[in-house]
Amino acid sequence: MTELGLPKQILACLFDLDGVITRTAVVHAAAWKRTFDDFLRERDGDGFRPFDDADYADYVDGLPRADGVRSFLASRGVELPDGTPDDPPDRATVHGLGNRKNDLLLDMIRTDGVEAYDGTLRYIEAVRAHGLRTAVVSSSANCRDVLRSVGAEALFDVRIDGVVAAERGLPGKPRPDTFLAAAKDLGVEPSEAAVFEDALAGMDAGRSGHFGYVVGVDRVGQSAALRAHGADIVVQDLDELGERA
Secondary structure (H helix, E strand, O other): OOOOOOOOOOOEEEEOOEOOOEOOHHHHHHHHHHHHHHHHHHHHOOOOOOOOHHHHHHHHOOOOHHHHHHHHHHHOOOOOOOOOOOOOOOOOOHHHHHHHHHHHHHHHHHHHOOOEOHHHHHHHHHHHHOOOEEEEEOOOOOHHHHHHHOOOHHHOOEEEOHHHHHHHOOOOOOOOHHHHHHHHHHOOOHHHEEEEEOOHHHHHHHHHOOOOEEEEEOOOOOHHHHHHOOOOEEEOOOHHHHHHO
């Protein structure tokens, strides 16, 4: 292992955004909860079963927005028409619900701002100082704006986010395609790249893509689940990787 806590063959690092670089996973979860609880209350009345943390981890976290809507609704036996990506947020379609969630998320970010994990930023700076290349890989269509808001856009050689994935027709996590695209854009083989993820879907993507090292970042006490989904190592903060080297 190197002093970065990575296998010696690793030449590039691929970082998820929400929950790894920025403290936005909790904001996403809150926006999803409001969206789904409002929808379920309208559909089932006050006796509806609320969206909870387990639902977020199992059905939504790390997935592209529309896939998250479909996944959670399917878990409750609900099926909606897809609609179109420009559906208004009050329309009862997959894209309408997804747009309702995104509007809520942006309101929360504008009101409360975004914070970065300092340990992650220090680690990325160390990675780059050692000559490794870096990419951010996120299902979020707001990735670039979030990175700019915390002054971190320049820390990445490549950005594969929800916008880029849509332009290239890349399926989202748990499929490995977005991570594979980042590795290709950086000019490395998957076996030469490390994936850094906090979501179970991201773990699945890292493992199925046969990446050289998969780092699970445990922000919410799901270490065992991250390992079960393919993490080679689990840390609470990326600062720990250097300490373990």
